[in-house]
Amino acid sequence: MSLPLPPLFAAWRQTLRAGYSWRALRGDLGAGLTVGIIAIPLAMALAIAVGVPPQHGLYTVLVAGSLIALFGGSRFNVSGPTAAFVVILLPITQQFGVGGLLLCTLMAGLILIALGLMRAGRLIEFIPYPVTLGFTAGIGIVIATLQFKDLLGLSLAGQPSHYIEQLQGLWQALPSLQLGDSLVALASLAVLLIWPRWVPRVPGHLAALALGALLGLLLESLQIPVATIGERFSYNLEGVEYPGIPPFLPTFTWPWLLPGPDGQPLAISFELFRQLLAPAFAIAMLGAIESLLCAVVADGMTGSKHDPNGELIGQGLGNLLAPLFGGITATAAIARSAANVRAGAFSPLAAIIHSGVVLVAILFLAPLFSYLPMAALAALLLMVAWNMSEVRHVQHTLRIAPRSDVLVLLTCLTLTVLFDMVLAVGVGLLLAAGLFIKRMSDLTDTESLPRNFHQALHDLPEHVLVYAIRGPLFFGAAEKALSVLRRFTPGVKVVIVDISAVPLLDMTALAALDNVLRDYRAQGVGLVLSGPVPHVRLQLRRAGIQRVEGHLAYVRDLAQAREKALRWLTPKADEGSATEGG
Template sequence: MRRYLPPLFAALRQSAREGYSLTSLRGDLAAGITVGIIAIPLAMALAIAVGVAPQHGLYTVLVAAPLIALCGGSRFNISGPTAAFVVILLPITQQFGVGGLLLCTLMAGVILITMGLARLGRLIQFIPYPVTLGFTAGIGIVIATLQIKDLLGLQLSHPPQNYVEQLQLLAEAVPTAHVGDALVAGACLAVLLIWPRFVPKVPGHLVALAVGALLGLLLEALNLPVATLGERFSYVMDGVSHPGIPPLLPSFAWPWQLPGPDGQPLGLSFELIRQLLAPAFAIAMLGAIESLLCAVVADGMAGTRHDPNAELLGQGLGNLVAPLFGGITATAAIARSAANVRAGASSPIAAIIHAGVVLLAMLLLAPLFSYLPMAALAALLVMVAWNMSEARHVVHTLRIAPRNDVLVLLTCLLLTVLFDMVLAVGVGLLLAAGLFIKRMSDLTDTAPLPQHFHEALRELPEGVLAYAIRGPLFFGAAEKALSVLRRFNPEVKVVIVEMSAVPMLDMTALAALENLLHDYGRQGVGLVLAGTTPRVRLKLRRAGVHRESGKLAYVQSLEQARAKALQWLEGDAPQEKKERIQAM
């Protein structure tokens, strides 16, 4: 039984087998510090985006990231809060509070562990590229739209219920815009766009946040107020309220003991679990897709291979434990993992070091975080949304892809924006599958064989017809392909079907073939199947479609099919006709 379970510590063991030296440690140390610096503002900004206090994003990095790195199957994945989950997690927070969000994350962790134990790590191979590109582009659009409020310092009359209403509320709130917030946002976006072109080794978002904070202080001095993280969030210590985030380690608490939407402890009930089951499954599926995609990207950059089942197991353990310490949903982040590889990482130790950097920053620099403008954090998320949307790939795909793939991409994008990602992925997969079935059925056809096709078909008696079936016989194509074999005049007594180009058939095809044989039996017509593959013959025999003299025969070639047809005709024909048949 043990060999069927994905191993824990797969990535760590792989690194150890290849040898871990002082040079490897220096690479991991440099990569961990680099990625840790990148992760600090992102973790806080993404936590705010999903409707919880910024420290919950930092707690996610502290707990989930090292646990996933140790137990997972990718050497380079850096896990933590990611932008892809904003569209799923924000509605959960609004409906069930922070307690519901953490409980849902815990449930998703259990689902991910189950997927890992069930060896579903190759799941990513069955997600069509247009589906993935469509919903990620849609998520990027939604995230960017969510940031307009803080970019301009708008005051919305009430929380929007859908994307269309959100656009309406934003348009109505334009008169409430604050010049200070807009200036900070503009300056930060300019730095984020320009800085990486000239100083790529220094993370541009850190410079942007520093510029935003300094500009915010200057604007405050000029009586142009700027909303800051300290004004929006606070914590209570020893009965005293403090702005910003607490400079403390996370403490253990069951998610259902935390506040629900009304501010009271959430509580635990079967009905609550039932309501959270669907979003938990959506979180698990998206987490699996994004983490495995991230591992593939990292492997491509580093020339390594990951264990997909162990990665799912690690992601599940991380999301199971992190909510117990205030952490929100975690998954592998492609941008941070890519930065990890480029910075010289060689093992999961880099991800552990990156969590240590976040810990030190939270304990030592928490008071300074209070001065970060909300507009600066919103600008950072706008750039994350832009990079996530992969606009260039979307435009390129729309230009070169087949129309069916374009339809799938646009459907997933629009459904993600207007409704939600779960519906988009479900409809996208169904649409892609339906279009694939249509394309495959178009490849399957049945056509009469002309006499010049093969020597054995020349001068066949009038009572013999020859056909060829090309392509798979499955539920989308079987009835259409076999219906051709019913179109002949009453004088035909034997039908030869060449099937060497039929790689498979399913139960629908077997049922259609049995109906065809039944009709042939009533009409006194025999069927000769030529060139069937061993796999197809085995399926036919298991289904009870056996040889029967004068009714059904299996032969290897068209020569044998001709001989069998003449033999059957000779047995049924009167004496004069037998002599003509023997002369052929």
């Protein structure tokens, strides 16, 4: 048997089937230019947020953005750095440095490719909405908190890893507030809030950054300091330090040759891979969730249908190769993908063009980026965090959702903020699964059927009991449902159990039923199972629970169950008469 080929170029195959035209090309060009302009400041801001120089965000868009569009499974997804990764990537950078972050991203890429090859794209549908909403809202809170340092120009002694310590550090640093940074932040936030209502066709963040840069220059001329990218970051060229970001393309470098937390190249070891494995899995799972959710949103906007496994492989290849050229973790971004669709995109070419816009910006506009104020970029990320937190959806869910779903949401949100997203998603999934099992077990019950329930039961002897089991018999419900059958009544000789409403059995139920049969056999009680659906009957046979005359029988309905019970009782009655006569 031949293995199925990997679903590469799925989005391009969809594009060709839809028919490509000059009109589609014009739409891709316009959308690519629009989204590329949007991506430039976001990529730099998100790279800074995860603790690496801003050019790494641009390299991510340049390499991962184009590779994912080329190999992925969604025609409209636009990939690059996203805010969702900040809470995972920042601790990795703090502990392992830039080299550790890129190596972890490479490992996550391999995991994503494996998920795609295993056809696991549909498994993402089993993550409950309260879990997703809870950790995304928690991520938004954490990102917003991290921005106050640059929003107010605060001088922190260090960057604590825990949320409570971060709040304490910000409070203690309030006396170091800088007037210039605060004014730039307020002006940028005002533009971000007001501009979309006035000029919706021009991205508001571009206007906010332009105004922030001009205001920063004005304040600098008035001897009011404002922190900028050029002051915070620099690059080395032939032994000379230059401010800002390098105006040239990244070069191929193995991640472990880049600086670790001590400024020295990483020491490759099994222990290092062991420590990075859990974060890599977290990155891969979050990347899969984000990219596939984004593809679903894009499908809803366009009426298209993405290939989830192809998208996972595309995301994996992008995250596998981007770190070799300085790129950090990438995934599809809902905001950029939605802007891509609204701007008229037709194919993955739009996302590739968006990467080309970043390429032009690196080569020709890098010196200008040095003048961007850190406070303006922080204001941009603050708005991203607000949009990501989905406050309205959280409020709506808290108001209308069942209490169990509210508990899951609040648990995921709290754990994401106070601890980390890996723990939040793990606990959230376990809690949601446990509550689901409880709900399903509540649907399964066993009840005694009265004689007037069915015509076949009207004149059955008193030493025949009739039960009905309704619902799935699995590990969460089997013991409760079958325990009723163990309550022996003196004189009972046959028990009829209607299982026509049992859709499935698991191994726990089969084992419990086998124990019931042993107890019945020891007591001389026969069991008639009425109406098992075909696959349940097959499961019983495979488990070795076979027919034994006088002890176990399978029948089609209650009428046949009545006949079988009376047939078993007749010889027993005859034997009883003979004994008395003797």
